[in-house]
Amino acid sequence: MASKLFSPKHLRVFSPRPQMLDEAFCYGPFNRSMQRRWKKPVDSARTRLEGRTRDHRLDKLMIQLKNLRLALDLHAVISQQRNGYASLQLLLRWRREIGAFLKKYPHIFEIYVHPVKRNHCCRITQKMADLVAEEDAVLRENESAVVQRLKKLLMMSTDGTLNMHALWLIRKELGLPDDYRSSMLPNHLSDFSLETPDTLTLITRDENLAVASVEEWRDKEYTEKWLAEYETKYAFPVNFPTGFKIEKGFREKLKNWQRLPYTKPYEKNDLHPITNAERLEKRIVGILHELLSSTVEKMLPLERLSHFRRPFLMEVNLRELLLKHPGIFYISTKGSKQTVLLRESYNKGCLVEPNPVYSVRRKMLELILAGCRGIVQTENAISLVEEDSQGSSHGSQNHTCQVDNMNSMSQFESDSSVESFS
Template structure:
């Protein structure tokens, strides 16, 4: 549902930010690609009557759209939440940048991750208001603009903090930390892999915020560093999940191996791959199997309210479709169509019979 929600939020923002609180369809009809909408934008908006309300505009009888009362209330709550969580969300962005090789990332890469980090989609459009003293815009190679972090603060990963709380980690260099594992029902590893996993758990843990250039890329330590990076990345994401293909653009800037996507498959007790909606989504199991380990972010509460409106819209459209079909079946027009189809069928059978007789097949 979250993947479907993103374009809805984008269109909702366009309407909410308009001074009149409504827009003609002509304002958004040609921007389907921008909103990641695969069908006509008008048809997409009509799929969610609990969020978007359609009415006839003042000129040329064009369709206009505004937000429903429920959507307006959630939008107001969402804006207030962003203001209250500004520091927390900015801290997530800092950590995300600090995991990169040069502690700097192109703005276009950050823009693609704003949804996952829980930041509003216009965050980079208002940098003067949203940045603090440790974040600054810099020029990068190939004419790109980037966002850099200047901080001497040493961050601990979620894995390190949880291990310290349990008293099994003392924050010493190259100290081992075991990943929390959550076997799926009905899934059992082969004996050989179980032995390897037990040994892998004892391999030293390199935090994604630490220097890693000295590591042999083919070593178990390097693989554990990649698994640890993915663990921390999904911890930073407010839904603790992401489309796997979206993470591939991070390889260059985070020093990840070419086949980093294989890490999700090699560690099925840490990550779950969902194939719903024809999309491969990587999910951090710990966030859902041990709710005490990772705190639930308030942004999720707002997104769930929008998702409830999506489900309500689906019920409404299904009901209207059934109602329309029932009315059609009870109408005289449907009777005429049925008679016409029946006549055409009889004519087809007669023609086929004649052809078979002529060819001697009967």
């Protein structure tokens, strides 16, 4: 009987559970009755960013723009080659998983077999080359609009100066050409000066430009909706994403915040410094709103905003401030980086008021969205046509080249299937 009771089968029943042992070891024999400490949930900008209400249309747009940026980077690499094309071996060395990306967008990249070297090469299609040339031409034609944007940014700064490196980082967003320092600034010496190589200074201040873009919306609300002046004088357009949960008391807080007076972006507050924290935050919201409104596509990478904190007196945590106003700004984490977008400027993933530069870039994005649609010939058909055009007199040589091309193509497909850009 005793042998049956203390057998391994029955001892397994009387063995203490691991959870009980862990609790005994954690609290010990003398502090077993102590109460466990309750951990307060962390409330930070990172947790609020992860738990925010997402805008799926804008997130999808950022993924598409990421693919367009990669296509433009490939265009820059290929255009630097001497003959206007690059071998796939070179591109795979530049980025190993690029093969699947090239085959995914045949409206932008053309893969063919070189007639002499008999290796697979890639070149930019005529459609994409024409759009790149059109964008450069539009940037040159809209020089006056770009000059006004620079003036407005310099007028918002505390001393009328901005760092040239900060402007270089957002040159694409502002619609500046890459060589704006040598091609555009010398034509406006009466407006700008480069006293030091890394600082752009505003010479003449144009008060006609000292009007924020939100003022047009305020005038429209005041005249068309017959709202009181105190309700629209300091208000901002608010557009919450679908599925946004409105908590109790949120509407009243938003209404009071919309009526709160603040110092507008182009007004100086040296004589009357702001001491109220809410008014200071609202002034920074106005500066960010005007900065995003000055860009071509009404968006900026979040990390680039840190370069304008000191000249615009935005000494706060910008990400926390942006997350506190989800009806005005939206932070998208898609596209390999965090991007701030102006919500009022977009409707169904498209800009409400397009400009010439945006229209050209939208045409480039449409080539990305087209994918493989409308493409009849594949690269295998192209290689077969080129092999047939060599003639029957080089039969043995063509057979050897065909075997080599099949081996290289199989190696290319195995390398390109590592990662798919979607």
